[in-house]
Amino acid sequence: MSTTLEQYVPGDVATTLVAVATTPRISVIMPVYNGEDTIAVQLEALASQTFDGAWELIVADNGSTDGTRTAARRYAGRLPLHLIDASRVRGAAHARNVGASHARAPLLAFVDADDEVAPGWLASIVTALDMHPVVASKFDKNRLNPPALRGSRRLAQEVGLGAHDYADFLPHASGSGLAIQRSVHAAIGGFDESLLRLQDTDYCWRAQLAGFSLHFEHTALVHYRFRTSTSRSIAQAFLYGRYDGHLYNRYAKKGMRHVSLWRDLRVIAERTIGVVMSRTSAIRAKRGRLLANRVGIVVGRLESLRSK
Missing domain, CATH: 3.90.550.10 (Spore Coat Polysaccharide Biosynthesis Protein SpsA; Chain A)
Structure with a gap:
């Protein structure tokens, strides 16, 4: 072409x-x-x-x-x-x-x-x-x-x-x-x-x-410009998590360590507590975006394992 x-x-x-x-x-x-x-x-x-x-x-x-x-x-x-x-x-x-x-x-x-x-x-x-x-x-x-x-x-x-x-x-x-x-x-x-x-x-x-x-x-x-839409940001995080699995399959034998799912879940738990304990709406929104991003990554990683 x-x-x-x-x-x-x-x-x-x-x-x-x-x-x-x-x-x-x-x-x-x-x-x-x-x-x-x-x-x-x-x-x-x-x-x-x-x-x-x-x-x-x-x-x-x-x-x-x-x-x-x-x-x-x-x-x-x-x-x-x-x-x-x-x-x-x-x-x-x-x-x-x-x-x-x-x-x-x-x-x-x-x-x-x-x-x-x-x-x-x-x-x-x-x-x-x-x-x-x-x-x-x-x-x-x-x-x-x-x-x-x-x-x-x-x-x-x-x-x-x-x-x-x-x-x-x-x-x-x-x-x-x-x-x-x-x-x-x-x-x-x-x-x-x-x-x-x-x-x-x-x-x-x-x-x-x-x-x-x-x-x-x-x-x-x-x-550098971030994505402003929460939904687009989560979708991007999901794809990062999904392709993270592809990279692990490619580079594990070269020294890349497997990302611990338990560590991911601990981070999600900590960020969830952070959202609940937030004293102001601004802090709650900030922590909520961090939590949503992490959830997107983890779901993407799980998807990569499921489709492996």
Whole structure:
């Protein structure tokens, strides 16, 4: 199946010809599905980057049915934009892989359409990739999220690399703000498109098991956006739990420990007591969201065991 490519480069015709002929230093890849409501924030942030070298932005549309493509085209005059169709297989992993296959640069960076890179992010990522094969960005949860959500969600990359829940295994990073040398991406086979969640965790683990280190770059800041809908947050937690089982089946022989169901149930019991004992409605709501998230994860893990 051929992939539709729309290419836009800022400037006049002469500038465009030079820009297209110049090999970019880095390709920034943005997978997106129905991101009309948030993509402009990320595109604006990318258009404001002050990186001196040549670069390109590949927006890989995973079959959007809203105005995502129209929103992206509005930035055609301000960004070295390539808008491609990546809808053959549903999922961010497929969109990232399709985007990477169209990339012309030796360095790759992945961003999400609902987050916002901070000023200087691109330059920091390029500098870090000159020294490290795989680079994770630092996260901030304050800019894009209301106070109630900030206090009820954990975000590991505010301070360092993520650690898999309860499992003493390799560190990992979110796909948002994750960057990699293109040769390493090819060596590990790209993202696993069979995983609808935790494909970034799997990607980081495969890179490290192949001998490539994962570096946390504190100067490359990404403002991270949480899901605001409680139902969508629980659904996401369920899928995390479900695919956690897939990862265990894949990595148990390499040292990943099994997540204790009893420990999960103890956490649920503790959080339930916390909700009941809350003195204010705000605290109760915060603890309730933490409880709902944990229940979603546990139910997902149980589902993965049932379908094993």
